[in-house]
Amino acid sequence: MDISKWAFKNRNLVYFLVMVLLIGGILSCYQMSKLEDPEIKVKLAMVVTTYPGASAHQVELEVTDVLEKSIRSMGNIDNVESYYYNDLSLIQVE
Structure with missing residues (x-):
């Protein structure tokens, strides 16, 4: 049917x-x-940046540390975890 x-x-x-x-x-x-x-209540964010041709150490010093400092100054941040690799930086914000 x-x-x-x-x-x-x-x-x-x-x-x-x-x-x-x-x-x-x-x-x-x-x-x-x-x-x-x-208003959207986001509990977790991931900041992904690329730095082509940079070593992991360069990414840490020139990208990750700078962004982490800015993110921590925003307030209402519970936790910041960062990971850096050749050409790539990942920052997880809670």
Whole structure:
């Protein structure tokens, strides 16, 4: 049996499902934030930077340490972990 035949046979159930979806959509619309820039609570961020041709030591001194210092000065930072490799710096911020 195809879906259109089933829908015609179960017309009341189809109307009920449509109403549930419609009411759910309207309710969720009212619960959504309507600000242009809504506040988002991010608990974890990853800062990824590349420095092509640099050694891990150069990346640490010239990129990772500078960024870490700036990130720590922002406030509301619980934890900062950094990893650096040749050409790449990863900083995890909580």
